Amino acid sequence: MFSDNTPTPLGAKEAKLFRDVCQAAGYTSPQLEERFGLLVPPPSDRLPATLGARLDQNGTPLDVLAKAFFLGTAVDTETANALLPDGFIRLCLQCGLLIEDGTDYRPTALVTPVGTALLASDLQRIEYQDEEQFVPALCDAALHLNAVAIRQSVGKTLDLCSGFALHGVLSCPHSETVVASDLNPRAAAFARFNAALNGFENLRAVTGELFDAVKGERFNLILANPPFVISPDAMTTYRFNPIALDGFVRQMLSQAADHLEEGGILQTICEWVEVQGQDWQDRLRGWLADSGCDVWILPANRQLPASYARNTLAQTISDEAELAAQQAKWENYFQEQRVEAIQGGFLFIRRRAGKNWFDVTQMTKPIRQPIGDAIARGFSNRDLALSDDSDALLSSRLTVANGLRQVETSHWKEFRWQRDSIVLHLDDGLPVSIGIDEYVRTLLEMFDGSRPVLECLDRFANQVGLAIETGRKQGTAMVRSLLKNGILVATGR
Ligand SMILES: C[S@@+](CC[C@H](N)C(=O)[O-])C[C@H]1O[C@@H](n2cnc3c(N)ncnc32)[C@H](O)[C@@H]1O
Known part of the structure; x- marks a missing residue:
């Protein structure tokens, strides 16, 4: 039955003991994911049978903690007392996280690890x-x-x-x-x-x-x-x-x-x-x-x-x-x-x-x-x-995002490689995969954060043989798009 009770906040010493016991037992999100393939607690009234059976072995402190506080199911007092420190069980009973029920300790709440918390x-x-x-x-x-x-x-x-x-x-x-x-x-x-x-x-x-x-x-x-x-x-x-x-x-x-x-x-x-x-x-x-x-x-x-x-x-x-x-x-x-x-x-x-x-x-x-x-x-x-003020963009210094990868595919035809595609992938941050052409690749090479965007665009125009005005116009549009994709980033200088 649903109970209105909530656990009583722990004092600093007790809270530290609780965290230390969980840490020592490996009751952390990476360990739970590795062991049970789960980060999010499943409903305890719809537990997969295989999971329950695996945990019934109750072999380690991690099993006991996971069974009580991640799956929300009872653990037998004898096993819990043998595997978890005395003080830990006592404080769980005192604050109301566990209650004694015959030969079991029954959890009243879950305690889910998320990152370090x-x-x-x-x-x-x-x-x-x-x-x-x-x-x-x-x-x-x-x-x-x-x-x-x-x-x-x-x-x-x-x-x-x-x-x-x-x-x-x-x-x-x-x-x-x-x-x-x-x-x-x-x-x-x-x-x-x-x-x-x-x-x-x-x-x-x-x-x-x-x-x-x-x-x-x-x-x-x-x-x-x-x-x-x-x-x-x-x-x-x-x-x-x-x-x-x-x-x-x-x-x-x-x-x-x-x-x-x-x-x-x-x-x-x-x-x-x-x-x-x-x-x-x-x-x-x-x-x-x-x-x-x-x-x-x-x-x-x-x-x-x-x-x-x-x-x-x-x-x-x-x-x-x-x-x-x-x-x-x-x-x-x-x-x-x-x-x-x-x-x-x-x-x-x-x-x-x-x-x-x-x-x-x-x-x-x-x-x-x-x-x-x-x-x-x-x-x-x-x-x-996205600013209307192109001066701010043209005077800023940009650099290529760390971790950018390029995948190029070509096929062999008429005695030489013919390029099919160049795709840029950014795996860090918001994942991005975009197809680009030779022009964009050349443009990107201009950005090392050392000179303002306007200078990069003029160098780009020279390199690819475009009129300066055309290079600036087309380059600005490309730079806006690359910035939005996170492929170019502002250096803050
Ligand atoms: C989807 S839960 C999210 C809980 C938590 N933030 C999380 O990320 O797990 C939505 C929460 O919104 C609260 N809630 C529902 N209606 C609300 C309202 N009108 N004003 C403030 N909170 C509300 C609920 O009590 C519930 O705790």
Whole structure:
């Protein structure tokens, strides 16, 4: 049965002991991934049989910790007492993470490792997900947002719709202060527990609708994984957009600019719809027109209503008849609302005085490594590439991105190699693969950061035999595109 209890925050000494025991046992995300092939805890009421059987051997401290705190299942007291230090079990019982139940210790919460942090949340159970006060554990969307989050030193960070405050806790080391805000008061209790568990004192957890609990406050960074799933009726608070279609995300964005410092950035992962007869980019542009923000959208996937409905519903409904009935209801709704497709991805906005830009970058591969630095560079590159002021671009110094690879294919014909293609690949940061021609390759070779763009373009024109004016015009367009792709980067000189 779902319980309202949340664990009591640990003191600094106990928190350190907890972290040390987890570290020594190898209870870390890379080890869990290597051992079980999982980063995100599976629902404990739908555990794959093979996983349970493997862990029943209970051979190591890692097995016991994973069974209790990653899978959320009971461990027998004898094995746990034999494998884990005394003090550790005691503190888990004292703070309420474990309760003694006959010959078992039963977890009341998960504690999921993410990077170097440990994050407590409610047990991951399908049967709990309809509970208003449910605080979800780590999910894929949270990991994706974490991968793109900008991790530069800032004053104030807001984790909006924070849940167990993963984004807030991971922002503590590079923020002077962090606020975690969520509608659900139990989320604030978990956020406080998690800040203490990870040894941070600079996180404040508050409760309120959207920005209500931070009225009048401005932030340098806002990270938000809001309830964004689009459905005919919002079935749970934590996952489903409570306003028609993508209305909740729109509302969040419309209020965000007032909570950003000049230069402050909001990064969100969300979904939005394509409505028949309307260009989706114009629709989103309209949401943020006059917001005083630059807008950078990174769509990652696009689904037709039928597959979106099926894929989303199948995550929680296993009964085929119920699934079919719900799917029909969802498809009707999408048809009535003239939804042609649902897109998912990232939306970044940055408050900036002056003429704002709007840009879309289609993501071609899932992001696995943290790329926050590349996202921050993406903003400065776009400031140059999308500015009407070509003087700023022409006087800047650019260099070719580290790690750029070139793959050239040719075929043998008529006694010589005939080139088929030259493709540039950038694996670091936002993955890029673009076909170029000989001209662009020659142009790229001009950029070593030592001279302004204008000089590079004139050298390029000389080298390929173009008139200087033509070289400047064509070269500028190429440089703008290469900057947007991250293949050229500003040196800051
Ligand atoms: C998808 S969960 C994300 C939780 C966490 N940030 C993460 O990344 O795992 C969305 C969160 O938004 C919260 N929420 C839902 N409606 C809200 C609202 N109107 N205002 C503030 N928070 C809300 C839910 O309680 C839930 O914790």
